[in-house]
Amino acid sequence: MDDGKLIRVENLRGGYGDDLVLDDVSLSVKVGEIMVIVGRSGCGKSTLMRYLIGLARPWSGRVVFSGQDLWADPSVLDRARKRWGVLFQSGALLASFNLMENVSLPLVELTRMSQEEMELVARRKLEVVGLAHAAEDYPLSVSGGMQKRAALARAMALDPEVLFFDEPSSGLDPITSHSLDLLIKRINRELGTTMVIVTHELPSVFAISDRVVMLDGEAKGVIAEGTAAQLRDLSTDPRVKSFFNPEKSEQEEQ
Amino acid sequence: MERGGVPVRLESQGSKVVFGKSLSSDNEKRLRAFFDSAFEVLSKRREVVFDFSSCRSMETAPTAMVYNVSRRLENIGVDVEWRNLPEEGRALLASFERQTAVPKRISRAWSVRGIVEDIGESGRTALEVAKGLWKFSGRTTLATLSALLRPATVRWKMVRFYMEQGGVGAVPIIAVLCWLLGTVLGYMIGYQLKSFAAEAFMPDLISYAMVWEISPLIAAVLVAGRSGSAFAAEIGTMKVRQEVDALEVMGINVFGFLVTPKMLALMCVMPFLTLLADMAGLLGGLLIGGWYLDMPASIFIRRVNFVLLPIDFWWGMLKSIVYAVIIANVGCYMGMKVRGGAMEVGRATTSAVVTGIFMVILADALIAIAFMHVRPPLTI
Numbered sequence: 001m002d003d004g005k006l007i008r009v010e011n012l013r014g015g016y017g018d019d020l021v022l023d024d025v026s027l028s029v030k031v032g033e034i035m036v037i038v039g040r041s042g043c044g045k046s047t048l049m050r051y052l053i054g055l056a057r058p059w060s061g062r063v064v065f066s067g068q069d070l071w072a073d074p075s076v077l078d079r080a081r082k083r084w085g086v087l088f089q090s091g092a093l094l095a096s097f098n099l100m101e102n103v104s105l106p107l108v109e110l111t112r113m114s115q116e117e118m119e120l121v122a123r124r125k126l127e128v129v130g131l132a133h134a135a136e137d138y139p140l141s142v143s144g145g146m147q148k149r150a151a152l153a154r155a156m157a158l159d160p161e162v163l164f165f166d167e168p169s170s171g172l173d174p175i176t177s178h179s180l181d182l183l184i185k186r187i188n189r190e191l192g193t194t195m196v197i198v199t200h201e202l203p204s205v206f207a208i209s210d211r212v213v214m215l216d217g218e219a220k221g222v223i224a225e226g227t228a229a230q231l232r233d234l235s236t237d238p239r240v241k242s243f244f245n246p247e248k249s250e251q252e253e254q
Numbered sequence: 255m256e257r258g259g260v261p262v263r264l265e266s267q268g269s270k271v272v273f274g275k276s277l278s279s280d281n282e283k284r285l286r287a288f289f290d291s292a293f294e295v296l297s298k299r300r301e302v303v304f305d306f307s308s309c310r311s312m313e314t315a316p317t318a319m320v321y322n323v324s325r326r327l328e329n330i331g332v333d334v335e336w337r338n339l340p341e342e343g344r345a346l347l348a349s350f351e352r353q354t355a356v357p358k359r360i361s362r363a364w365s366v367r368g369i370v371e372d373i374g375e376s377g378r379t380a381l382e383v384a385k386g387l388w389k390f391s392g393r394t395t396l397a398t399l400s401a402l403l404r405p406a407t408v409r410w411k412m413v414r415f416y417m418e419q420g421g422v423g424a425v426p427i428i429a430v431l432c433w434l435l436g437t438v439l440g441y442m443i444g445y446q447l448k449s450f451a452a453e454a455f456m457p458d459l460i461s462y463a464m465v466w467e468i469s470p471l472i473a474a475v476l477v478a479g480r481s482g483s484a485f486a487a488e489i490g491t492m493k494v495r496q497e498v499d500a501l502e503v504m505g506i507n508v509f510g511f512l513v514t515p516k517m518l519a520l521m522c523v524m525p526f527l528t529l530l531a532d533m534a535g536l537l538g539g540l541l542i543g544g545w546y547l548d549m550p551a552s553i554f555i556r557r558v559n560f561v562l563l564p565i566d567f568w569w570g571m572l573k574s575i576v577y578a579v580i581i582a583n584v585g586c587y588m589g590m591k592v593r594g595g596a597m598e599v600g601r602a603t604t605s606a607v608v609t610g611i612f613m614v615i616l617a618d619a620l621i622a623i624a625f626m627h628v629r630p631p632l633t634i
Binding site: 078084088089090093095 | 492495496497499500501502503504505506507511
């Protein structure tokens, strides 16, 4: 690992079909930090996430995870995947499995633990996210917030070094969303898990981020980097200013 | 004409259209009827005034209708003036004018070139599907083989589930259908053979037709329709809900997890379904033989026993395993190809069935050629 950087993105280019979405993007994530990727809808944050978690191969450039290029050979990606957890926007729990089975899924598939051990781990993880009472419930019969938390428990099943979140608070009410933010922060503090979060919810950004990277759809890449407060108060870039102060920019427009 | 409730009326010998208090969806029907009958009169004028002076409220849909009428009039050379528009009407009119000012995307006109391009395009798509399917089959084969080498990694619970769904569930329909086909075929064959007094050979033809060809094929077609489509829908929906992505980033082998159990299940049940189809078809032949040709069951059975060799059954069961692999592969592949939403899932289900049946028949043709070389000569 080089100078505490767990993930490095180097000159990444990528997109969908023929559409270039990300052009020459470089950034890095330090061990133990909560890095938040923000930007307006359609700026390519979710696309960037797909590249970070190895769901798509960059057109050019590299994604380096703890010193190794993800796409250097298949075994790198396989090994890396066991060291991270991903929380999808929809939660992406398997609908035909109950919460406990969902959480133990990575254990069943990727470890040689016994049934009893797996159950212990799964119940512990559900407890961490406050769902011990709902272990036997099915994803579609619990609320959106509970689905997200169960998905978080599943992402944490193998004690990952990094957790990726794709819009964790989308579809949640402000209170549920806030408690999820607190949970993320707590896990980061207690377990030292590195977090990479894609979001456009300003309250979340201010509540949890150590560092913020802002993407822009026109620029097809990073236009600002720093703490949330720095970007809000010190940036001179109008795109950054209007994103962090939406009310003000609306007044100016009028 | 009654007053007050009337949404619109003609004045000044048809050169003025006066609108009532409101243009709302409630009186849209009457507005439409009015313009249907008045269009003739209005179109004979050089200028028409739409007077909205007593109009207080204008909804979007009826106003769009009026706007459309005025455009039609203008197209045939009648000047239309919208007078005394209320505020909201002016905003609507301005907006409609903006919308119509945008040039419409012209749909491609019919042309030989277009047709050639369409054919080329669909050919390319078919080729892409074939290529994708080929690659996909390679990966599922690998996953399934490696799963069989380490049986502990297979989700046997799911295998059992799919065996029940795709196998046991298909028993009644396959039995009934093949029995019916056996009956119909027996009748038709008997009818023709009777004309040259050769009906004693009906069992021969029924046996060959059912056991060689029809039973395995009907079983495969039904399984493609029941299970192939179910696989595509299941995986497609999981794809839409990002569940497949989630499995992948967890480092779980998606092929081993999703495809292998389905494939193994179909491979296990298909030979039995085929055997069942054989039996049902022959039973149909036996019954129609007794009823239509007065052939005793013992004679039918003895004849079938005489002409059919064990290889006929084995071969059918063997090729049904090939069909099982094809159906599972195509169904899962179509599911995996889903991008987007519910409509895509529907499309995937359809193409799982169509492509599945197509590939099964294609494989059947090739296997039939091999069979004719392998099978010992007929016994008469």
